[in-house]
Amino acid sequence: MAARVTDVHQFTKSLPVILADIERLVRQESPSADAAAVAACADLVARLGTTVLGVAPDRIGPHLRWRLGTGPARVLVLGHHDTVWPVGSLASHPFSTLGGILRGPGCLDMKTGVVMALHAVAALADPAGVTVLITGDEEVGSPSSRALIEAEAAGCAAALVLEAAADGALKIARKGVSLYEVRAIGRAAHAGLEPHLGVNAVLELAHQIPVVAQFADEQAGTTVTPTLLKAGTTTNTVAARGSFHVDVRVTDEAEQARVDKRMHALTPFLADANLEILGGPNRPPLPVSASMDLFARAQRLGKGLGLDPVTGVAVGGASDGNFTAGVGVPTLDGLGAAGGGAHADHEHVLIDEIPGRTALLAVLIEELLEESGETHRG
Structure with missing residues (x-):
């Protein structure tokens, strides 16, 4: 593989672009039960992803899939663009970036994570082997995307889930x-x-x-x-x-x-x-055993990037990472935005954390691709 992502600086430099993409996505409201709103948001995610990744996605209903390269999939990067916020929520919860805090309906859960995923993958010298899957029905239990998620995860070395962090911690287990x-x-x-x-x-x-x-x-x-x-x-x-x-x-x-x-x-x-x-x-549950090796890797890579110590926590909430772990794929969750208040009036994202967390995702994907590529060639 060519030049590696080595530091946080490149994402700090591109932060204005990242924030602009987040703003566009947050302003496109997408409550799960509103098919027209979710479809419009899928259109926007497709355009954003095409611009950032340089290739158009496969469109499967409200779900978007980028299979990069021509070889087998080795790393699945997973997120969703639907939210719990009804259309019109922007009137009472407008998008803003004041005092280092980004606000707006769905900003934490998980539109910032979607943008981070696209920019992290775009930073790779060679993203061949990465599949980016952004679904549109996670908040209502993933009824139409579960089979797709499980199929895309099958055979991968890892699934990396861009749900928000829990008080800054990665989610190493879910009920x-x-x-x-x-x-x-x-x-x-x-x-x-x-x-x-x-x-x-x-x-x-x-x-x-x-x-x-x-x-x-x-x-x-x-x-x-x-x-x-x-x-x-x-x-x-x-x-x-x-x-x-x-x-x-x-x-x-x-x-x-x-x-x-x-x-x-x-x-x-x-x-x-x-x-x-x-x-x-x-x-199904996402047990610690599904994440422990990836979590140790993230801790080591985070230290190499000069980030604060990477921590992990078990949570009661579930995500699409439960499905990938359920089919036996090592899964690490909570790699998205840091902030708080998911589904609540005070939902927010810490802007200063975005570059470091995006860099961590990028180097994690990079290392997994290198190792799985060597195993595949062997």
């Missing part, structure tokens, strides 16, 4: 996620005249919620959290239908299977009531 909806079906009746003729879905749900919550296991790190609750039609009608959603986070697949079995074994409490249990495992 697996399961998602459920528990539906209660009863029978409607007039609440004043004939309540005894009804079967109250609200009461059925009231019995089920504490049962489900007890599936949690604090010692195992398993959380089972009832979340969204809906029931009834009018204030004077016995509720014939109702439902609640359940968010499950686990550290290992055995716990994921245990909770899944218990969820689908739920039975009604009330006579003549019925239950429907929808959902199941959404993402």
